[in-house]
Amino acid sequence: EVQLVESGGGLVQPGRSLKLSCVASGFTFSNYGMNWIRQAPGKGLEWVAYISSGSSYIYYAETVKGRFTISRDNAKNTLYLQMTSLRSEDTALYYCARRSIYNNYLDYWGQGVMVTVSS
Amino acid sequence: DIQMTQSPASLSASLGETVTIECLASEDIYSNLAWYQQKPGKSPQLLIYDASSLQDGVPSRFSGSESGTQYSLEINSLQSEDAATYFCQQHHDYPWTFGGGTKLELK
Numbered sequence: 001e002v003q004l005v006e007s008g009g010g011l012v013q014p015g016r017s018l019k020l021s022c023v024a025s026g027f028t029f030s031n032y033g034m035n036w037i038r039q040a041p042g043k044g045l046e047w048v049a050y051i052s053s054g055s056s057y058i059y060y061a062e063t064v065k066g067r068f069t070i071s072r073d074n075a076k077n078t079l080y081l082q083m084t085s086l087r088s089e090d091t092a093l094y095y096c097a098r099r100s101i102y103n104n105y106l107d108y109w110g111q112g113v114m115v116t117v118s119s
Numbered sequence: 120d121i122q123m124t125q126s127p128a129s130l131s132a133s134l135g136e137t138v139t140i141e142c143l144a145s146e147d148i149y150s151n152l153a154w155y156q157q158k159p160g161k162s163p164q165l166l167i168y169d170a171s172s173l174q175d176g177v178p179s180r181f182s183g184s185e186s187g188t189q190y191s192l193e194i195n196s197l198q199s200e201d202a203a204t205y206f207c208q209q210h211h212d213y214p215w216t217f218g219g220g221t222k223l224e225l226k
Contacts (some may be wrong), residue, residue: 035215045155045163045206047215059213095162103169104210105153109162 002026004096004110011116012086022079022096022110030054030074033099035106036081038092038115046092049081050099064090086117121145121209125218133226137195140221142207144188151211152190154183157220158203167192168210199225 008020020036036048049070050059058070069082079096093114097106122145132138142152150170155163165174167183170190180195194201202225207218 044220045208045217047208047217050213050215061214100168104151104215105165105168105208106155106163107165107168107174109164111162 002098002108004098004108006094006096006110006113009094009113009115011118013119014087014117016086017082017084018086018115019083020081020094020096020113020115022081024077024079024096024098027098029072029077032101033057034070034072034079035097035099036068036070036079037095037097037106037109038090039095039112040089040092043092048094051079083115086115088117091115091117120214121148121212121216123207123209123216123218125207125221127221128219129222129224131224131226132197134197134199136197137193138197138223140192140194140205140207140223142190142192142218144190144209147188148209148211150185151209152183152185153208153210154181154192155206155208156201156203157206163206166205194223197225201225 003025006022033052035050051070067085071080093112095112096110098108100107124143152170154167157163170185171183182193204220204222
């Protein structure tokens, strides 16, 4: 069974940093591209970042480019999102999601981890 | 960026009815369109990919279609468990973008 379990969220002050993790199981993690998607409270979905299976290709949304860094450790089956210079508008539920091996849709999602940026 | 305009924002329907949700892409996305279902307090789940392909395990009452840059999700014979918010997503080009969502309420 595919499982994605996020952790590392919490309350953080504006301008500070936070690192999210997503541990994968139930599939060969090193074969799949991975994403972070976020959802502000009561709002829609926003794609945040993508990393290819071997970390060769990395893309970011303009809203986080230069502040967030996506990375992965295939030996640990873990995806990361390092978030710096956090802003109130980064407050959201952050999901990790697996890119299908066939195309750019998201075939499995984690349960999400909440990040609240507030003083 | 490719804009995805989803409609309606909300709708109410009765058990057994058929409903249609639409997404209009701001440019050609070549059938690279997915639909997700999100129930309250849960993460989104993939229903349809490549505009009309049904994800494994998804009931056949869900179907997707396209006409030009207009994409549709149809749900036939509504069941109580279909009450949820539905999102479309274009997976043609970065940044991947989502529609604003459609909240489906069962009467």
